[in-house]
Amino acid sequence: MKKVAILGGTGNIGEGLARRICLGGKFDVAIGSRGADKAQAAADGVCACLKERGCTETTCTGGTNADVCSADILILSLPFERIQSTIDTIGKSAFENKIIISLINPMVRNPGEKYFLPDQPAEGSAALAIEKMLPASAKLVCAFNNVAAGKWMELDEELDYTVAVCGNDEEAKAAVKELVASVSKLQPLDAGPLAMSNVIEGITPLVITIAMRNGLKDVGVYFR
Numbered sequence: 428m429k430k431v432a433i434l435g436g437t438g439n440i441g442e443g444l445a446r447r448i449c450l451g452g453k454f455d456v457a458i459g460s461r462g463a464d465k466a467q468a469a470a471d472g473v474c475a476c477l478k479e480r481g482c483t484e485t486t487c488t489g490g491t492n493a494d495v496c497s498a499d500i501l502i503l504s505l506p507f508e509r510i511q512s513t514i515d516t517i518g519k520s521a522f523e524n525k526i527i528i529s530l531i532n533p534m535v536r537n538p539g540e541k542y543f544l545p546d547q548p549a550e551g552s553a554a555l556a557i558e559k560m561l562p563a564s565a566k567l568v569c570a571f572n573n574v575a576a577g578k579w580m581e582l583d584e585e586l587d588y589t590v591a592v593c594g595n596d597e598e599a600k601a602a603v604k605e606l607v608a609s610v611s612k613l614q615p616l617d618a619g620p621l622a623m624s625n626v627i628e629g630i631t632p633l634v635i636t637i638a639m640r641n642g643l644k645d646v647g648v649y650f651r
């Protein structure tokens with residue numbers, strides 16, 4: 428069984444992400460955290476959920492962010508501004524030749540007005556900046572950026588969205604598409620090279636703004 432590690436997997440999105448990936452039945456999950464105990468507690472919660480739902484195919488474990496880096500695919504599920512220090516703490520060599528997913532969308536809320544704007548770094552996107560922080564052999568792919576946050580934990584509902592997947596390594600992209608397709612009804616779509624991450628990351632502040640201004644909840648994207 429392939430394993431996916433979620434660095435920062437104790438956070439808002441990590442909780443639902445871990446459950447959904449395990450429930451997909453095709454990947455084990457390791458939750459990473461700065462604190463091993465915190466990760467273990469989060470993993471215990473996922474295991475309890477799997478038991479409750481009769482899912483016996485997959486498991487979830489917890490460890491420090493460094494501990495979980497032996498997994499086949501690493502998901503960076505941290506605020507953008509914490510990525511550099513997290514890579515430094517773990518050690519860059521842990522990321523050599525790894526398939527790494529960024530779902531990071533830097534954004535800023537306009538104070539007083541109901542809208543969010545992308546807040547991307549000088550490189551053009553979080554993913555392009557992260558690519559520079561990683562070893563050259565790491566294969567960075569963007570995926571899951573635009574899945575409505577509130578939906579991850581609503582496990583009785585299908586996640587019925589398309590997921591734009593971009594990256595420069597075709598094999599890594601294929602592996603990430605396989606992971607995306609294993610989750611609920613998510614449909615991966617090839618969105619081209621990593622340079623497209625600028626657009627993909629920018630969709631999230633757009634859909635949040637649309638939700639806020641139109642009385643909608645958990646707006647997602649379906650390309651068709």
Ligand SMILES: NC(=O)c1ccc[n+]([C@@H]2O[C@H](COP(=O)([O-])OP(=O)(O)OC[C@H]3O[C@@H](n4cnc5c(N)ncnc54)[C@H](OP(=O)(O)O)[C@@H]3O)[C@@H](O)[C@H]2O)c1
Pocket residue numbers: 435436437438439440441459460461462465466503504505506507509512513530531532533571572573574575576577631
């Ligand atoms: N939430 C969403 O709706 C959503 C949707 C799509 C994409 N995203 C993207 O997903 C990423 C994670 O979002 P989130 O809302 O899950 O984030 P979050 O809950 O704020 O943080 C995730 C984890 O980051 C770790 N962390 C916090 N401060 C840290 C620090 N100083 N150094 C190292 N680790 C630190 C914490 O883990 P430990 O304390 O266990 O170490 C925390 O549980 C973001 O980049 C966001 O843009 C979020």
